[in-house]
Amino acid sequence: MSQGFSPERRPRGAAFIIAAGLAGLAVLLLLDAAGLKQDGGYAGVGPGDVPRIIAYGLLVLAVLTALSGWKGNLPKPPRQAPAPVLWILGGLVGQLVLLHVVGFVISGALLFGMTARGFGQRPLWKAVAVGLVLGFVIYGVFDQLLKLNLPAGPLERLIFRG
DSSP, X not given: OOTTBOSOOOOOHHHHHXXXXXXXXXXXXXXXXXXXXXXXXXXXXXXXXHHHHHHHHHHHHHHHHHHHHHHTOOBOOOOOOHHHHHHHHHHHHHHHHHHHHHOHHHHHHHHHHHHHHHTTOOXXXXXXXXXXXXXXXXXXXXXXXXXXXXXXXXXXXXXXXX
């Protein structure tokens, strides 16, 4: 036995919950793909084909996960630490709330900084500074080169429209 595997062989409930989630996501993708116009053109590939392929892959993963859970040969799950997850969720909520208030760059920098903090990067201000630089580059590429609008805040208006 390897170090991460438990010697007991009994079904694990978490595997069945994960398998059900994968199967549910696959069903949603298949339902969504069924509503797309299937106009393959000369190549025979339409807009619903890629979601179907992904859905079938998710169904295969769901079956394999359920089988592994039934056999009970899954590694023992490690002890979970809630703090990193809370940092990342806080960053996501922060970006969602601040995106249209302060713009893409600042909200993206906060998300980047809090996610990096969740992964153990310290201090937070360095990660936010890196996020600001990346945010400006990404905003510049999308806004100036690709002509796709991202939510603009005061910094974006100052630098890119000033």
